[in-house]
Amino acid sequence: MLKVPDHQVAGHHARDGKLGPLIDDSGRFYKPLQGDERGSKEVAFYTSFSSNARIPDHIRRFFPIFYGTQLLEASDGSGLYPHLVLQDVVSGHHNPCIIDVKIGSRTWYLQASEDYIQRSLKKDRETTSLSLGFRISGLQIYDSEESGFWRPEKKRVLGFTADDVRVVLRKFVSSNSPTDSDSEPDCSFASAVYGGSTGILAQLLELKAWFEDQTIFHFFSCSILMMYDKEAIFKGMSSGAEIKLIDFAHVVEGEGVIDHNFLGGLCSLIKMISEILTSPDENPNKTCLQDYEKNHSYLENGTTE
Numbered sequence: 001m002l003k004v005p006d007h008q009v010a011g012h013h014a015r016d017g018k019l020g021p022l023i024d025d026s027g028r029f030y031k032p033l034q035g036d037e038r039g040s041k042e043v044a045f046y047t048s049f050s051s052n053a054r055i056p057d058h059i060r061r062f063f064p065i066f067y068g069t070q071l072l073e074a075s076d077g078s079g080l081y082p083h084l085v086l087q088d089v090v091s092g093h094h095n096p097c098i099i100d101v102k103i104g105s106r107t108w109y110l111q112a113s114e115d116y117i118q119r120s121l122k123k124d125r126e127t128t129s130l131s132l133g134f135r136i137s138g139l140q141i142y143d144s145e146e147s148g149f150w151r152p153e154k155k156r157v158l159g160f161t162a163d164d165v166r167v168v169l170r171k172f173v174s175s176n177s178p179t180d181s182d183s184e185p186d187c188s189f190a191s192a193v194y195g196g197s198t199g200i201l202a203q204l205l206e207l208k209a210w211f212e213d214q215t216i217f218h219f220f221s222c223s224i225l226m227m228y229d230k231e232a233i234f235k236g237m238s239s240g241a242e243i244k245l246i247d248f249a250h251v252v253e254g255e256g257v258i259d260h261n262f263l264g265g266l267c268s269l270i271k272m273i274s275e276i277l278t279s280p281d282e283n284p285n286k287t288c289l290q291d292y293e294k295n296h297s298y299l300e301n302g303t304t305e
């Protein structure tokens, strides 16, 4: 039985009779092919990526598994429509906190249409893409059983300044309510989510090492989804923190050149997350640094700068 995803934080939604992604109970995510060349470009990317023997397994795990394409009843009621069949990367999570971070200071590329270039240029300038090298496209932060999720509306998210982005990345790993504007985010889950040998920072660094080498693809307008389960931490279990790359409608061939645009944005995101873990002055009530150093060997073994 296909249904509208409960935990989609950005992009086109299958709501109000519109065309958007669907999920099923077996852990698959069905993304309708976009009508213009974007749909076929995304299929071409997944096909090429899936069969490329040069992609190491430890990098492949950061991408949704691709199961081909399938004709399915579209969410807008228009009848059978081709969909990408992907791994639903949030299906293993319960009440997940999720942020969609669109990487790169530039979401446009020379081969794109003039119309796309103009719209992208405007959005890159008006958001933090240009200043930070990434922007938040959407998010949800689980608050509590009573209040559910904090899901700021799209207009507000696209209006985030660099300072707002910093605060949101702190709220993302805090125990105090994300809607409470009177208290500083306490960052009490920073070490459990961002830190540690398997946390989000470690995963981003692993991805960065690959981007320092790979010249196969250039990933424009692609996002990193960062997610974890807050309730698991309350129960003393692993946070399930993980990153996944999504949205490959604007991937072009790398032609032997490093993807500086993606790499630059990724480094900037890494810096901001590292600062949340290591900067005590922004966290007067709670020193994430102490938790981080207690559970984490990076600073000692020199893997981070």
Ligand SMILES: O=P(O)(O)O[C@@H]1[C@@H](OP(=O)(O)O)[C@H](OP(=O)(O)O)[C@H](O)[C@H](OP(=O)(O)O)[C@H]1OP(=O)(O)O
Pocket: 010, 011, 012, 034, 038, 100, 102, 123, 137, 138, 154, 158, 221, 223, 247, 249
């Ligand atoms: O239509 P909009 O204004 O919501 O723009 C979509 C973007 O939403 P945004 O405004 O940046 O949050 C949307 O961004 P997100 O996936 O939400 O990050 C995409 O860029 C989408 O284009 P494409 O499917 O990647 O080619 C964009 O769709 P198109 O306008 O290119 O169809």
Ligand SMILES: Nc1ncnc2c1ncn2[C@@H]1O[C@H](COP(=O)(O)OP(=O)(O)O)[C@@H](O)[C@H]1O
Pocket: 007, 008, 009, 010, 011, 012, 021, 029, 064, 086, 087, 088, 089, 090, 100, 138, 223, 225, 246, 247, 248, 249
């Ligand atoms: N494979 C996936 N599994 C689960 N959720 C996904 C997956 N791919 C995308 N999403 C969700 O859908 C949103 C939009 O995805 P995206 O591929 O960017 O679509 P669009 O092309 O419409 O922008 C993401 O922010 C995320 O919440």
